[in-house]
Amino acid sequence: MSTQAPHAVLIGPPGAGKSTVGALLADRLGTGFRDTDDLIVQAQGRSISDIFVDDGEAAFRVIERETVLAALQEGGGVLALGGGAVLDADVQAALSGHRVVFLDVSIADASKRVGFDGSRPLLAVNPRASWTRMMKARRPVYEAVGSHRVDTAGRTPAEVVDDVLAELDPS
Structure with missing residues (x-):
């Protein structure tokens, strides 16, 4: 177990x-990268969509909380959390004191990047309306939990990484 907090x-x-930004950021920092969604898929041996369908969102959120808390405890590197992870009060509390970067995005850019396909269970029905509704509900949490905010709209991943680095080390 690392005693060092994640770099971001x-x-x-x-x-x-x-x-995408997390992997590039980790590379620039010369450290490891972990994505909690990937950790969940590896540990469960099935996709997040399958977990949602087979076990329901509540069961997924329990798995997600445990995965995020363990990853934060393990420390080090750059850590990307699933979009809904910050809705959990235990996760919010655990993020206190960490360098948390809220990557903000418009619906136009988000739709280009994820295509709003069936692999995103919360966006399966009427993806644009679902994303907009989800973002309206989550934005205050993202803003409250994030110690830094970087807008990703219309920007390349490398440009976003430059801004994240500037936010983390403004000297």
């Missing part, structure tokens, strides 16, 4: 670029 924890909605 990335949060935001589907399509914000957490996985």
Whole structure:
């Protein structure tokens, strides 16, 4: 177990670029990258969509909370959280004191990035309306939990990484 906190924890909605930016950021920092959605898929041996369908959202959120708390405890590297992870009060409390970067994005850019396909269970029915409703509900949490905010709209992943680095080390 590492005693070092993650260099950065990335949060935001589907399509914000957490996985892409996280991997590039970790590379630039010379450290490891972990995505809690990937950790869940590996541990469960099935997709997140399958977990939602087979076990329901509540069961998924329990798995997600446990995965996020363990990843934060393990520390080090760059960590990207699933879009809904920050809705959990235990996760919010655990993020206190961490360098949490809210990757903000518009619906236009999010739709280009994720295509609003069936692999995103919360966006399966009427994806644009679902994303807009989800973002309206989650934005206050993202803003409250994030110690930094970087807008990803219309920008390349490398440009976003530059801004994240500037936010984390403004000297």
